[in-house]
Amino acid sequence: ADIVMANLDDFRGAGEPDSGTAFEVGFAVALGKPVWAYRSTEATLAQRVEAGATENEGAFCAGGYLIEDFGLSVNLMLACSAQIVVGGPPACLDAIRSLVDDGTPGFGGSGLAKR
Numbered sequence: 001a002d003i004v005m006a007n008l009d010d011f012r013g014a015g016e017p018d019s020g021t022a023f024e025v026g027f028a029v030a031l032g033k034p035v036w037a038y039r040s041t042e043a044t045l046a047q048r049v050e051a052g053a054t055e056n057e058g059a060f061c062a063g064g065y066l067i068e069d070f071g072l073s074v075n076l077m078l079a080c081s082a083q084i085v086v087g088g089p090p091a092c093l094d095a096i097r098s099l100v101d102d103g104t105p106g107f108g109g110s111g112l113a114k115r
Helices: 019-030 044-049 089-102
Strands: 004-007 034-039 084-086
Touching: 004 019, 004 089, 019 034, 034 089, 084 089
Parallel strands: 004 034, 034 084
Antiparallel strands: none
């Protein structure tokens, strides 16, 4: 693959995407592949966890641990290694295609503009 597109929506509860997908993102980053990801919301991790908490719990996970609020929609390692687009796969593909159309280095020969 020349590029990876990943679904980083919450998986089985508020907070984290699928662990297998997170591994694949990390592996692609380690190989130097561009990673684009999509989420259905711009809400931060802390906001989503807090929304699922009872009154006065704050942004604590089910295990009682405080969720650090970096203002990011996913874990720091995922948010800083992938280009995250709000929307689904079509929105993510549109963002990637705009780089192809602009001639951004690394995207010219991928053929994504034709798909």
